[in-house]
Amino acid sequence: MTTLNLASPVHLQIQTIFGVRSQLDSCLFFCDEHTVIYPAGNQFILANVETKGQRIFRCIELEHIDCIIVHSNAAIIAIVASGMNPDKENTTISFYDLHTTIGKRKRMFELRDTSMTITSMAFSHDAKHLAILDCGNREYTLSLWLWQKSRLAASIKLGQTEGVTVLSQVLFHPSDNNLLSIIGRRFCRFIRHLDGNLRIQSSSAKLDQYDFISHAWYDSNRFIAGTSNGHVCVLFNGDVQTEIDVVEFRERSIPPIQRAVSINSSLGKSISRSGFYPNQQENLDTLRSTGEEVTSISVVNKGFFCLVGGKRLCLFSKIADSWDFAKAREYVIPSNEIGTARSSTISYLSSSQILHDKQQQQQQPLNNTHSMWKVVVSPKEEHVLVLTNKQQIYSVSDMAKDQSAESKEPFLLELIFNSYHQLSIRGLDIAIQKPLFISSGDDHTVRLWNYETNTIEQMKIYNEPVYAITMHPSGHQIVVAFASKVSLMNVLIDGFATVKEYPIHAAHQVKFSNGGHLFAVIDANIIQIMSPVYLKVIHRLNHGQTVKKILWTKNDLALYSQSSNYFVIWDLENQKKIFELKPTYRLDGGFIADREDKIVYLASDDGFIRAFHNGQLNHEAQLPQDDKPSCLEIYPSNGALLCGTHRGSIYVLKTPLAKILTGIFHYLAHSARITQIVVAFHEALIISCCEDGILMLWETHIKSSTKSEDWTSVVLHNKARFIHLSQTIEALQIEEHELKRNQEYRLHQMETTYLADLQRRTDMSVNERRHHENLIEHQIIEKENEQKDFEIKYADLQEKYENEKQRIEEEDRENLGRELQKEGDLIRLAQKIMEDNESRLKSTIEASENEIRDIAEYFTGKIRETENELTALRKKTRQALESNEIEKKNLETDVDDEQLKIKLEFEMERRHLIETNAKLQKQFKETHEYQAHILNVKQAEQEATAQTVKKRIQDNVLRVQGMSEEISSLKNEINERKQTITEKVDRINDLELKNQELEKFQYVLKYKIDELTRLIKPREQEIERMRNQLLEMASEREKKENELSRNRFHNVEQKRTLHAVDTQVEHERQKRKEYDNAMRRIKNDILVHFADINDPKRVKNAVAYLYEKHVQNDNVKNIYITADVSGGLSEEILAQDRQRLFLERTTSDLKRKLNSDLHTTKANRMRIMNENALLLQA
Missing domain, CATH: 1.20.1270 (Substrate Binding Domain Of Dnak; Chain:A; Domain 2)
Known part of the structure; x- marks a missing residue:
């Protein structure tokens, strides 16, 4: 974080981040056995894969990042960034500590005074040397740095003279700092660092026939390399020892000739490069169209992982007494693209899209190809993680599970964290009465989050874009704007249920009122005000231009609307414009109003934020560094402005605004344009989202706050009445709490007595059971001894039988010999x-x-x-x-x-x-x-x-x-x-x-x-x-249950008493309502005759009429009950009455829910007691 003043009105600190930064395909590394590091926005996240906890540190280099690499054993991260200095285009590298002082920069120096394209980087095994392979002007440069001394040890240029066309990766030898391996298209060489120079060692000419794109050292003599056409080669001393074809069922026009030293792989497709005919040696490059390139290799104990074409993760195990490898497992990404996200719900809309939706999708196509970028393995090989191009992190969770030989189905990867947004986030809103917030994005998903548990509660996938979303303050309803409609939905425990659909196309913003009784929808240049209760349109406001943003006032009686160069404040009662502004600059940065709706802050594309009071420009301020605002939000306690920018930063501005930069405070946040910022009702949490699909939860700290007691915006009239009502409710709740505590105390006493008796009987039963088990064991031992004796006797008998059998056979042979001799005599x-x-x-x-x-x-x-x-x-x-x-x-x-x-x-x-x-x-x-x-x-x-x-x-x-x-x-x-x-x-x-x-x-x-x-x-x-003993225990249990029934009956009587009190309160409330209606009627009569105050005769007649009507006839009771008080009453009074009835129904619903929760809690407690009793008896 960089600030221009230390006295910030609101101090922001990142609490949790949901998402992974895009456009970095090799940004996932292990710091230790259970901690993984990856960038998100302009921060690095150190996440624990077991506890799911996060540690975050900011890094200014992430704004200009080119490449990163982490050394797990040394806990060092190296970050290469270009353009850090605005005066010149240079490339710098920074090293941060990840072990003792997380986020502390250890060293920073300049690699080159011009920009450079990093192809590959590698640490040596002792983390003292750093190799950097960069490309520029059709020539590669390999540099070897002693980064702890900021000194270049050696460098070498690799061009067409060395036979280099495209290089892919460079790695250090696992035990020798002076030996490096470098691979590329038709290129594989070893480079030796000797006497301050890098020397290329010669290799076999056969290696120039391969298109290598990734490799990893297996041991000190061999390394494994992957090619672009789906082959994995094991190289020993610069020659191919074994070659494995990872593409199953590949069709070949020319059969290869078996090489004498080749060893067949597990797929039976080991290929010898010398086996190709001379005119077919160049066919390797033509095989790249298969899309089965081996993009990443990670070596594990007795095998290796490799990514094949970004679609499959294969585990190959080494075959004993050979250097051939057999494919042991295969993993793929789940087809629903969200894996096993907790409490996730997937749904696809069944209705077909219209032509307009198809055109919208053609203009903004959704990339459905989900491919894997990188596979990483923890140092002790307990965890294997995979990073995908849709900013998801998957894990291999079934390493110990055996796969049958007959099963050909691949294993599915599982999400290690939550399922994140894959594209830009457009909609964001937060509830007031529940710890929930909702988001929607260009990935056609709507996600409901819980910011207390940091998990996804609900998620739903649609087959059309989701443009905007808003949530009811209670958290029970949402409004979602699709490309072809606007849907009002209820939030259920297992998904979202549609209440009503409105045929409004491409509504780019929807907004619930502060009270939740209305919501506004943008329909091009028309603003439609709708009621979620009556499910119909209440008002239609014509802005005149395409509306970009709307906002409700604090009392929900007015509405703000803004287009590119037109700002209007609407009075909803008469549907007229209170204030309008047509500036010469474009209003593309959003707007916000303070808590009293007196000052409106407008952000324009020239970087200025202007404050208007009563239609007049009061103050203005410009963001530093030529940054442009993208959205505005206000902190209600002290009126501080929160401004999100196109660069992804968040500025906190003091109010009133000033032209000097002393009141502007800068926070590094996202790496893309911030789309929305919301503040929680308790003001302890701020949520921001951006076009990179990342959500950030910020914790706030305020040194001085002027926050006063604020009333919920749904209360629109008669504050004193609701104060008395709340006091009555609190008194009843206290009484109910006392009754509940007494009942719980009695239940606890009964439970303690019952558990003690149950424990005593359980101990007796266990002792008797042990005694029986000992007797059974003794009998089993005796039986085993008898069995052994029987086996001995049986063996003796069998031996005697064998001896007798042998003797008889010998006698038969002797007799047969004699018979043969006599047979000769007989023949003669x-x-x-x-x-x-x-x-x-x-x-x-x-x-x-x-x-x-x-x-x-x-x-x-x-x-x-x-x-x-x-x-x-x-x-x-x-x-x-x-x-x-x-x-x-x-x-x-x-x-x-x-x-x-x-x-x-x-x-x-x-x-x-x-x-x-x-x-x-x-x-x-x-x-x-x-x-x-x-x-x-x-x-x-x-x-x-x-x-x-x-x-x-x-x-x-x-x-x-x-x-x-x-x-x-x-x-x-x-x-x-x-x-x-x-x-x-x-x-x-x-x-x-x-x-x-x-x-x-x-x-x-x-x-x-x-x-x-x-x-x-x-x-x-x-x-x-x-059994008799158990029957006795059952009878005792029936006695306890009878006693509990009596206690329940006592509770029912107490609830009836409470209900009687509620009835009395309701009666008093009805009586008060009748008095209020009578007073309104009297006031209306006085108001009608007040116009005749200058005519004494009419005044006299009016007084006589009022006396006769309200005093002499003594018909007050009939007036209270039967008079039609609706006549002459204004729409505002009727709206107030409806609002009061709505609040009363809400209070009664809360009481009914409290009673049902009490019954449910008691039932669960009895069920748990019964289960514990059964377990103790078992």
Whole structure:
């Protein structure tokens, strides 16, 4: 802030700023882990992303800013500005501290004595060096500064001789201050600072084929660079190690040839530059039309963020044991362009626009392209923020959330702060009875703000421009001027509801009266006065020229209107002009009147502010620095003027005005033309807005104030009556407050007693529950021990079974060997005896098949018996579970909600035991099935062996037809096979014995289940006892509720008493009204006969008539009641009566709302007590 005098009548201090300065695409930085800095107007904001708090410091360089950069670790900000000195065009750089003394300038020096265009800036890792890349006369200059000493260390010029066409960015090595990297179109080089000179190091010729626009160092050996055609390259020692195509589903006319050292990316689109044909190397520049350029890169742990085409934010993660990166996430801006703004409401009008609206939109098009400018990451990578071209700041809030491989939907970014205006703000107004103010702008939005919580209460988007807006003093209604209509709306809890629409096109200002009973609308050169109560036009005033601004007087009986060169004061009662002014200068800076409506201040385009008193020019003052005013506002307490200018500054002017500059005080505020300034009713807050879409909330401090007791402007007559009424209301409120305090004290006593009893019973219930839990835990431990014993025994049995199985297999192999040896002998003998023994062999084969069939039937019967036993066991278990479910349902119908919770927990434990038992049964079943499967396998093996033998015998039959003498040897073979079958039968008997042992284990498990069932019965008895205890508690609760009902009845009686008092007050008020009507009638009669005061005869007749009418007839009561007092009364008196009735209805509404709030509060209190009781019982 710069002032010309220290004795300012009003000291302004910025409290909160809503918005981000536009036209700066790289102005968002992190100062520390939780604080972000960005410019807004001519201030810097240090905002905490967690608490949403703001710290603000002013910076004069922001008026001429070219570029900024912040070093997070050193907490230093560098600002480059041009044109700071009005005498010459120079470029300066300033350094400010952001850590200890926020906003303190540490150093400032001149970079060049002429203007320069900054392309890129970079701090070294220790913040001692600053590299600046500027462009001028088709040539780039890279300068290396020791900024702490204000000394230029080295510089180098880069032009076409070095192969430079367009450069984009310069960065320092992450650990070496003397090594820099610089990129651009077909240019990527390392520059070494050595002996006071900058030397360009050579690099691979392949890098000259890329159009680099952004890059970031990944480690000390590699950096990541993005191109204009949607590729990200990982460069190692000056060569491309990995290339990633971030454009999905890109169509290529010529397929690339795979390079040997190339590594495929996550998208499968890694491209080798050597893979292009020679005649296709120049096609890289032609791919820029895709709009998928990589504009910003930020490195994080094991990956990096990059902005693709301003539409997508992609997170790439490094693949282990390689230098390839896979796309892990993708983020986009929400389609509704407001993200997750708190309490935001979006609505689009359904009516189609007319041709005039389309022409308006063509003249002032709304930019719907929402693109991301920059991505920043906090030092510890806890927060990731994105700055967009519509002055919004988004955050990545779901970093820990996993994305499924099948999901292809991108994540949505969320607003970290409020949703700000995106274009110029045209309308601004503030309520009196609520901490609310409303704004509208060229972004087609209407936003309702709360200046106490600094949040948006409501927001609505329309499909046509919003030209002006005003708010009712109560904050319950607004009037919005669109391009095709003017709408009167009610402010609801969830949006704005339209009450009536007026066909008025392009109304550039609307204004509610101070009392709120009227509002004025500008319709070209006509001013229409409308009533929000009757919803009709009351007056129409013809200004004669296109009206730019209107203003109501303090008593709402007159209206000010202003055009470019014509100013008028209107009397609304007779719709005539009280005063008019036609100056020779243009009135483009607005106007304002003092609190007594005696002095009017007019601002013109020549920079003068003139004060007119009774139509005569009194004083005038000119703004310094050739600044032009854009709007005026007055501070009611001391009459100080607040003037907003085209440059965005705010001037505070002492009144009366003077030509010298001692009474003008300057505040740096916005960076664009200020459109409106409003002052809150309590005068502790001032709000300003500008064409840059920024809202500023100013806190005011006054050293000396002449503010007197001010009456609300809606009170238009009979001040004493309303003083008495307010005193009566205060007395009734005091009495009501005392009754309320007594009732609250009794309720507090009852609540304390009830809570103590509830706590005692809760402690008893908790102790008993803990005891039950300990018993259940002990039983679970015992069950686990038994389970372990069973597993050990089962393991032993399984081991024995495996050993026995191995022994049997070895015996089978030995028998098979012997059989094969004998088979060879049989083959030699069978050739001789084949013919004679064919019939005998067939009978032998049939006998063998019969024996095998008998064995199969025997084992099948055994398996069926086992399955029947398992089925019976499952049926018993199912019956037990059904009985438990029936018992559970009976218990659920008997106990209340808290007992149900305890019962459900116990049932969960029992269900756990049942499930464990089911698992054991399942294991037992699996054991049985496994053994049966083994038997089936063995039977199948035997059948396969029999089939093999049968086949071999059939073969032998063909060969041994003539060997009848060897029948005896075949009989011996059959006997041996019978012995083998006998051994198998013995083995089956052994398995049956083991099956019996398993049945014994099943019996033991059944015994354990019975024992657990026996232990459940005492628990059920305990549950029954607790249920009885809960019933007793319920009865006590009913007693408490009965007592509360009696207290409520007592409250109802007290309210009836209060209602009787209100009725009496209303009766007295009606009686007073009747007396007033009678007095008006008498006064009107006297006024009628006063004209005949010079004629004695008429005077005598008039006195006799008045005596007969008002005294002799004694008809006062009839006059009070039945006389038509409306006749002869003026319109002003009738308006006063209507205003009084309006205030009485408002008072009754407030009382009714107070009673409803009391009932709601009591109901909420009882609900909270019940919920606390339920939680304590749980």
